[in-house]
Amino acid sequence: MNGKIFIIEDEPSIIQLVQHNLEKNGFIVSSSVNGNDGLKELKKFQPDLLLLDWMLPDLSGVEICKNIRKDTSYNNLPVIMLTAKGEEEDKIKGLDSGVDDYLTKPFSFNELMARIKAVLRRSNPNTVSDNLKFDDLMLDRIEKRVFRDDQEIKLGPTEFRLLEFFLTNPKRVYSRDQILESVWPNNVNVESRTIDVHIRRLRQSVNLKNKKELIRTVRSSGYSLI
Amino acid sequence: MNGKIFIIEDEPSIIQLVQHNLEKNGFIVSSSVNGNDGLKELKKFQPDLLLLDWMLPDLSGVEICKNIRKDTSYNNLPVIMLTAKGEEEDKIKGLDSGVDDYLTKPFSFNELMARIKAVLRRSNPNTVSDNLKFDDLMLDRIEKRVFRDDQEIKLGPTEFRLLEFFLTNPKRVYSRDQILESVWPNNVNVESRTIDVHIRRLRQSVNLKNKKELIRTVRSSGYSLI
């Protein structure tokens, strides 16, 4: 996933946390610690989404938001408002300030991520959603997470790439050579049997109890999802 | 098989022939008779493959091709170039214009079909199925599965290859020597009688109850599907 996100927030700790995590997830991020700077930087940066603190040293989040909506070139910019608990929550909810969503501090990064995705998806459908699905399995390439029926499955890096590879063509049988070529970095030499071990590890993680086997062994040919 | 194919070609007779036959084969087809229209229509139509005439009234095929390769959202579109005989064949071959394959007119529809399949398989393995069918039997080479009337039949590797071999020419009678050559890896020596045993195993798996015999013994000659 790509996308540019701008943050206007005066608490450095929050900026740091959010910015770091968003960048890890493939976003390009920039930020300001007050409203006036923020408005200027914003126009240079041309973000796809704005994270906006409700309370800022100079301007309030609502004022910034109105300002943005006036400018024709930014009046569609999606905005997620960040508020401290008890900070006039109800007002914000009822407010028709053009905010797309809001989030109450303290929040987990996962919550934030979910909101960001939802808002981006609404405003710009084809920049988001990079999920691979098969049966009850879902692999989120952006967040590098895997779920089976909403239950998260933790995978090591190689297992993740392996599953990702299978999911691009589920049901298709891949030989060990094909798997090696596609899943391992070029010019590394690993034994073909190594794949078997990784398949075993992937199976162990992915085959939750009460769930049917997902990986099929095709003797003398390779493996596939099923 | 599904897939969307766009044709840019100024000879109506060719368009008609190709379009009709492709549609009969399950493709969704659209076309233009000149380059400029073609480029516009193309983007709306979002094809999986482009058939492109080398000589067009306005733009040349090469120009169109370059145009396509520039556009990031289409730079992976597979292209098959159609050329009249003698029309600078060599140039085209040597040309690094990003063409995936080319075909010289006049061509048979089967030739075209083969190229299309090959190119699609390369660029997007998923959209092309590669199934062999005979009677109520279906063998899926990609997924390595065999069905008889939707009921899956499990086969060992050799039985699979054996059936695959018969299905490429059903009804034809193959001698044990021919079978050996084609189904067994080169330079292995197995008794001719071994084939009988594998035929027996294949029969056992394939001949579900209430189904007619599929493998015919031709005394002193060999076996065939029937």
Place this chain on the structure above:
DNA sequence: TTAATTTGTAACAAAATTGTAACATTTGAA
């Protein structure tokens, strides 16, 4: 740095496949 995780491989276990021999049955020509 240390600790934790991940990775590749070897070694062994388990399972599936394979080829062949031995015997049974069928076929078709004499």
Place this chain on the structure above:
DNA sequence: TTCAAATGTTACAATTTTGTTACAAATTAA
């Protein structure tokens, strides 16, 4: 009908392939 040749069938040991585990080396995180 008889009988030899061809094919069907079965069982089984050898081989191949895959599953599993353990562990040291390499990588990454803390």
